Amino acid sequence: MSETTRPMRRQDIRRENEKAILLAAEKVFAEAGFGGATMQLIADLAGLPKANLHYYFATKEELYRSVVQNIFEIWLQAANCFDAARGPVDGISSYIDAKMEISRRHPDGSKVWASEVMHGAPVLQDYMESTLREWTDGRVEIIRRWIEEGKMDPVDPRHLLYMLWATTQHYADFGHQIETLNGGKSLSDRQWREAKENIKRVILTGIGAQPA
């Protein structure tokens, strides 16, 4: 009848179903937490029978793990902005932009990540002790060098990083609160831009790294 809807090669089927499941799972885990999420809800949202979920992901834990690892990948990618930069203004500006973009485009993933960490990182502990720690140590070293070169004030690099994570992540994790205080409406393009500009201005000024 139609090639437009039904060609579906094996590979495509698998890829598309996994994608649909992961997307639905991300949303449900974000909204209900791991304990509150049910395979049935995820299945319904993905438009598949529950048993089909277990065909692709053996257990709820495995599905959850996949979701968490996905967002962790995205999170780490944003980190690269830091390396290319010549100084704190470049580096921190682009990092804030990248993290704010994540908060805006992947609020559910951000919430799952936050939830995972809040509950003691049962799944990601290994990553935190290896990948995340290495990444952090590297960035601390970069910031330290910027300070030595007089490109910014002597601020504790770790607390500065926490501040960057906190402020940017906040717009995803506490998005509901922000929306409520915004009259029940989600932030407009303009408001997102203002948010980014404000954060950048306060932090860059705060560490004495204003553009020359």
Add this chain to the structure above:
Amino acid sequence: MSETTRPMRRQDIRRENEKAILLAAEKVFAEAGFGGATMQLIADLAGLPKANLHYYFATKEELYRSVVQNIFEIWLQAANCFDAARGPVDGISSYIDAKMEISRRHPDGSKVWASEVMHGAPVLQDYMESTLREWTDGRVEIIRRWIEEGKMDPVDPRHLLYMLWATTQHYADFGHQIETLNGGKSLSDRQWREAKENIKRVILTGIGAQPA
């Protein structure tokens, strides 16, 4: 046999049991989320039989509601620092101190609060639309006045508030991450002090409100 352990008036019993249950519940809700928490776990931690929990709190939802309202009270109290202040240096400094103290002393409560907001504030929506909104509007007005009086740079008051909430709350909600990056050890007194000082310095400098 002993008066030392058994006088226990009715009133005392009720007060102490409710307190023990609320404390246990706060911890379990923080660690497992609402969905992952079980009445049995809370009962065990409180050292009471499960049925006794239902004597004091009819349902899991009711118990959860009490926990959330408790932390919301504490949260609002910290807000008063703002009013007494004569300028941004005073006001924001003491607010950061107060919120950091909450993050340190009530990390479980902070996590429950964060979780509640992340999941769309099913319990606290009303409070957020009334109490929280009024409080926020009031503080926005104060900040605006400070700007008019030239006591700080013209920063968007709302985004400044979000920044304060985010940075301070982060030390509770993401405490596990911070500990992991701190070599698996919780922050020392000195490190907490440094955290506070860093946040204050960066933000106050960032908004152009350094002490004269």
Add this chain to the structure above:
DNA sequence: TTGCATCCTGACCGTATGGTCAGCTTTCAG
């Protein structure tokens, strides 16, 4: 066309959980 691997799913199962209740013990006002 055939055979096989992949994909799919309704029906089912064991368990854990929130909640109930009948009946016990303890406190305390009168």
Add this chain to the structure above:
DNA sequence: CTGAAAGCTGACCATACGGTCAGGATGCAA
């Protein structure tokens, strides 16, 4: 001292959930 109210709890129940499985449908290589 007494009776009633408050406090307590082991045993129980209905439900919902994660997970299983036998067997059917579908794509595809040969």
